Amino acid sequence: MAQNKVNFGIKNVHYALATEGENGALTYGAPERLPGAVSLNLDPKGTQSDFYADDRNYYTTSTNSGYDGTVTMANLTEEFRTDVLGDVLEDGILTENANAKPKTVALLFEFDGDVKATRHALYNVTLARPGLSGETKTESAEPGTQELTFVAAPDINGVVKRSTTSQTTPEVYDAWYTTVFTKVAVG
DSSP states (O other): OOOOSOEEEEEEEEEEEEEEOTTSOEEEOOOEEOOOEEEEEEEEOOOEEEEEETTEEEEEEEOOOOEEEEEEESOOOHHHIIIIIOOEEETTEEEOOTTOOOOEEEEEEEEEESSSOEEEEEEEEEEOOOOOOOOOOOSSOOOOOEEEEEEEOOOTTSOOEEEOOTTOOHHHHHTTTTSOOOOOOOO
16 A cells, blocks of 8 residues: 555544553553544654764764643543543533542544545653633634643653554554554564
């Protein structure tokens, strides 16, 4: 199968709650759909260090500490707010508590391509609560959005992110949003 030349759009955002085992390894529950994806941005996190010898850059090393990211959604579901952010829904009222601890998740999503959509999974993701804003309606009503910042850190095996390719089997590709793809990292 041919490779994508370009990627565009974002859709099929899902989250899967993580559970940490005794050895620190994360396992993930069933992915839950989070509708209304507007945008997603990832900025690499890590450092690059240069070592100079013989009057030149003799050796360069870099670290991969994952990503700092933002995901903008049309609106967050009550399930996401309670499952992930720790809000409490009681008597029809959604309550944010300062003592709530956000849950670690896998974040799944895809970008369309000119050949086939590329599916991605970020592991060991911690999301921060969103801000809240609104604007008055004018001649046209523009929907508001909610932006979440997050950190996707390496897991105990060093895995940060996985993506499908032109060589991904149909079984893995088709099951991407059914179970979180996990496999011990190579290297």
